[in-house]
Structure formats: C-alpha cells, structure tokens
Amino acid sequence: MASDFFERIYKIIQRIPKGKVATYGQIAALAGKPHAARAVGWALNNTPPQLDLPWQRVINASGRSSFDEETKRKLQQALLKKEGVKFDKSGKVDLERFQWNGK
DNA sequence: AACCTGACTTCGG
DNA sequence: TCCGAAGCCAGGT
Numbered sequence: 001m002a003s004d005f006f007e008r009i010y011k012i013i014q015r016i017p018k019g020k021v022a023t024y025g026q027i028a029a030l031a032g033k034p035h036a037a038r039a040v041g042w043a044l045n046n047t048p049p050q051l052d053l054p055w056q057r058v059i060n061a062s063g064r065s066s067f068d069e070e071t072k073r074k075l076q077q078a079l080l081k082k083e084g085v086k087f088d089k090s091g092k093v094d095l096e097r098f099q100w101n102g103k
Numbered sequence: 104a105a106c107c108t109g110a111c112t113t114c115g116g
Numbered sequence: 117t118c119c120g121a122a123g124c125c126a127g128g129t
Contacts, residue, residue, distance in 0.1 A: 003126080005125090005126080006126095023111085023112090024110075024111050024112080025111065025112060028111085028124095028125085033124090033125070034124095035111095035112085035123075035124045035125070036111090036124070036125045036126080037111035037112060037124080037125085038108095038109065038110095038111045038112085038123095038124065038125060038126080039109090039111090039124080039125040039126045039127090040110085040111075040125090041109065041110040041111055042108090042109055042110080042111095042125080042126060042127070043110095043126080044110055045109075045110055046127085055110080058110075059110090060110080060111060060112080061111075061112055061113085062112095065110080066110040066111075067110060068110090072110090076110095090117095
C-alpha cells in the first residue's frame with residue numbers, strides 16, 4: 001500500500017481547491033502516470049476515511065460522478081454544490097469552468 | 104507469472 | 117446519448 005504513487009495521488013487530491021474539480025485522468029497525469037486513471041479510482045476506493053480527502057472533487061472525464069448508485073451520486077453532487085460547483089439537468093459539471101488547472 | 108476486477112478514458116457505431 | 121471494445125495501472129475482494 002505504501003507506494004509513492006498513492007502518496008502522490010493523496011497529496012494531489014488535497015491540493016484541489018474548494019469550488020474546483022479534477023478528473024481521474026488528470027490526477028493520474030499529475031502523479032506521473034498519464035494512463036493510470038483506473039488505478040486512481042482504485043486508490044480512492046481504498047483510501048482510509050481518516051485521511052479526510054476531498055474525494056467529492058474527483059469526477060470522470062465526462063464531468064459526471066462515476067458512482068452507479070444514485071444515492072452516492074447525489075451525495076457527491078450535494079457536497080460540490082455546497083462548494084459552489086454547479087450541475088446541469090443531466091448532472092454534468094461544466095469542466096471548462098470548474099476543472100482545476102493543476103496549480 | 105497469470106488472471107480478474109475496478110470511483111477510468113477514448114473511439115466507433 | 118447509449119453501448120461495447122480496447123488500452124492502461126495497481127492490488128488481490
């Protein structure tokens with residue numbers, strides 16, 4: 001578990017400012033592995049809750065929540081809305097506007 | 104080492 | 117918009 005890759009991912013996610021979002025692929029790229037989007041998802045799914053990571057700010061390349069269950073999608077959207085991120089009717093985020101620039 | 108699964112992404116149809 | 121297939125990475129249900 002204690003791989004550098006994970007450490008980098010955690011740090012990167014913690015750098016995402018409130019009111020902004022990032023995609024799995026983007027995080028993977030910042031972590032040094034442009035094609036490890038899936039691994040990022042795996043990492044998040046296995047992240048200890050006590051780390052208090054803003055996981056809600058991580059969404060897929062379509063600007064949507066990747067959860068199957070609607071209850072979880074709603075939760076994620078609710079948390080983001082509270083931070084100022086807006087969703088359209090279909091539950092999509094305007095990435096052009098809310099995606100974190102990486103700085 | 105091989106095989107499977109997954110909070111992914113991209114391309115076609 | 118929706119679905120399937122292929123490519124990619126890490127860990128082991």
